[in-house]
Amino acid sequence: MEQPQSLVLMKQRAEAVQTVVSEVRNMREAFDYCVELAKKEGLQSIAAPGLGKNASALGTICKKNGLNFLTKNLREHIGRIGTGFTVANWGIAETATLVIDSGSEDLRIATMLGEIHVAALPRSRIVADAAALEEELTRMMKTTPSYLSFISGASRTADIERVLTIGVHGPQQLHMLIMEEELL
Numbered sequence: 001m002e003q004p005q006s007l008v009l010m011k012q013r014a015e016a017v018q019t020v021v022s023e024v025r026n027m028r029e030a031f032d033y034c035v036e037l038a039k040k041e042g043l044q045s046i047a048a049p050g051l052g053k054n055a056s057a058l059g060t061i062c063k064k065n066g067l068n069f070l071t072k073n074l075r076e077h078i079g080r081i082g083t084g085f086t087v088a089n090w091g092i093a094e095t096a097t098l099v100i101d102s103g104s105e106d107l108r109i110a111t112m113l114g115e116i117h118v119a120a121l122p123r124s125r126i127v128a129d130a131a132a133l134e135e136e137l138t139r140m141m142k143t144t145p146s147y148l149s150f151i152s153g154a155s156r157t158a159d160i161e162r163v164l165t166i167g168v169h170g171p172q173q174l175h176m177l178i179m180e181e182e183l184l
Contacts, residue, residue: 074109
């Protein structure tokens with residue numbers, strides 16, 4: 001099956017900024033990926049706020065694997081968040097950018113303060129460029145207070161003697177899971 005151009009471009013651009021891109025069928029596979037990654041990296045917790053009815057499924061998988069599962073009051077766990085798991089609202093292929101409605105402080109903490117950020121993105125939510133999202137972004141920003149995160153790759157800076165450093169201002173790794181199915 002031929003992949004849509006936006007999906008191909010999203011993968012290419014994401015990998016160019018050291019984002020790990022994987023395809024999963026559904027949310028259950030995304031949860032399994034996240035748990036296996038946390039275990040492989042020796043991390044002790046997964047922070048996943050805003051999952052609604054899907055939270056209990058990830059919580060069960062975490063418990064079976066000896067991981068702490070955090071969903072709220074993440075400020076109290078700063079410094080103990082290994083992996084943040086979120087669901088992106090949109091993906092912009094041109095810049096390999098994830099767009100996440102981050103009105104919740106817990107959601108912002110999950111995307112920024114863990115060592116690894118894993119973001120699930122439904123394939124149907126990938127658009128070619130930011131212009132394609134103009135109406136949707138305008139609609140999203142009409143609710144107050146609003147906070148949209150635009151994430152392109154892991155945290156990186158070169159402001160320390162012009163040496164590229166990963167993970168100084170956020171996660172050291174970004175994993176983008178492109179899901180075949182829409183959210184449950």
